[in-house]
Amino acid sequence: ELKVEQNPLFLSMQEGKNYTIYCNYSTTSDRLYWYRQDPGKSLESLFVLLSNGAVKQEGRLMASLDTKARLSTLHITAAVHDLSATYFCAVGEIRDDKIIFGKGTRLHILP
Amino acid sequence: DTGVSQDPRHKITKRGQNVTFRCDPISEHNRLYWYRQTLGQGPEFLTYFQNEAQLEKSRLLSDRFSAERPKGSFSTLEIQRTEQGDSAMYLCASSWAGGGNTIYFGEGSWLTVV
Numbered sequence: 001e002l003k004v005e006q007n008p009l010f011l012s013m014q015e016g017k018n019y020t021i022y023c024n025y026s027t028t029s030d031r032l033y034w035y036r037q038d039p040g041k042s043l044e045s046l047f048v049l050l051s052n053g054a055v056k057q058e059g060r061l062m063a064s065l066d067t068k069a070r071l072s073t074l075h076i077t078a079a080v081h082d083l084s085a086t087y088f089c090a091v092g093e094i095r096d097d098k099i100i101f102g103k104g105t106r107l108h109i110l111p
Numbered sequence: 112d113t114g115v116s117q118d119p120r121h122k123i124t125k126r127g128q129n130v131t132f133r134c135d136p137i138s139e140h141n142r143l144y145w146y147r148q149t150l151g152q153g154p155e156f157l158t159y160f161q162n163e164a165q166l167e168k169s170r171l172l173s174d175r176f177s178a179e180r181p182k183g184s185f186s187t188l189e190i191q192r193t194e195q196g197d198s199a200m201y202l203c204a205s206s207w208a209g210g211g212n213t214i215y216f217g218e219g220s221w222l223t224v225v
Contacts, residue, residue, distance in 0.1 A: 004153075031211045042202065043154070043216040050211045088153055098144065098167060099214065101153035 002027050004091050006102035014110050016078050021105045023072040023089035032072050033090040033099060034063050043088065046074075079109045113137075115217035117203050123223045124193055131189045132220045136205030143186050144204040144214065145178055147171070154202055160186060161208055193224045 003026040013019050023032070031050050035043040047056045049065035049072060056063050060083065062075045072089055086106045090099040116135045124130050136143050141162050146154035157176070158168045162183040175193075180186040190197055200219040206212045 033214065035216075042218045043204075045213050045215065048211060048213055090153075097142065097161070097208070098156045098159055100156065101146075103151075103153050 002029075002091060002093050002096075002100045004089060004100050004102040006087075006089055006105050008105060009103060010106045010108075012108045012110060013076075013079055015080055018078065019076050021074040021076075021087055021089075021107075023074070023091075023102055025070050025072075025091040025100075027070075028094055029067065029070070029091045030094045031092045031099075032065055033092075034072070034074055035088045035090065037086045037088065037104070039086075046087075076107075081109050081111050083107065084109045115203055115205050115215055117201075117217040117220045119220060120218060121221045121223075123225060126195060126224055127192055129189065129191045130193060130222060131187055132201050132203075132222075134186045134188070134203030134205075134217060136185070136203070137215055140205035140207055140215075141183070142206045142208050142214075143180055144206075145186070145188050146202040146204065146216075148200045148202055148219070149198075157188075157201075190222075193222075195224050198222055198224045 005024045034046040037043050047063040052067040054065045060077045065072045086104045088104045090101045092099045118133045144159040145157040148154040158178050160180040175191045178188045202219045204214045204216045206214040
């Protein structure tokens with residue numbers, strides 16, 4: 001059974017700092033997703049990563065995938081308050097159409 | 112392309128009543144998913160459709176839950192004889208079939224069972 005673990009689960013950081021969220025998964029996968037969720041809102045798609053070594057960047061967020069280590073990272077550069085949200089990774093197993101979510105990382109950026 | 116829409120957005124119901132949620136996916140998306148999310152947790156997979164065929168149901172989905180997608184367009188999720196443990200946000204999502212396509216989520220339907 002596929003398990004997805006994120007850490008940390010909660011992160012409070014100062015504006016302007018850099019930090020990384022980690023997503024580990026337990027079985028072979030062919031796709032990994034990162035989503036953002038604001039309180040009381042739905043999930044906004046950030047990145048879809050499909051191959052080993054894939055790296056995608058959007059603004060201050062950069063996501064990477066290492067399929068051999070079964071690890072994805074979401075790196076935040078020079079954090080700003082607007083990035084405060086909960087970030088989820090979700091993983092799809094090969095030949096399985098659904099995706100399984102981690103518990104999320106609640107990010108709080110202090111001004 | 113108006114996105115995935117869900118209705119109602121909020122529902123308060125008494126224990127034992129039946130509730131139904133509707134999801135309209137992005138037009139022409141052939142895959143439709145239902146997830147459930149409780150406070151402080153990640154979304155949990157419930158079921159999904161490809162066109163009108165329901166291809167997988169989670170073990171979490173008890174016999175009180177049923178989902179349909181009769182013409183391969185909109186979908187309904189019905190919960191019979193609601194229990195307090197059913198209180199959650201029910202999320203619908205849609206995508207094109209094929210690995211690696213973005214899965215787009217709706218705003219969710221909040222259910223409170225009192």
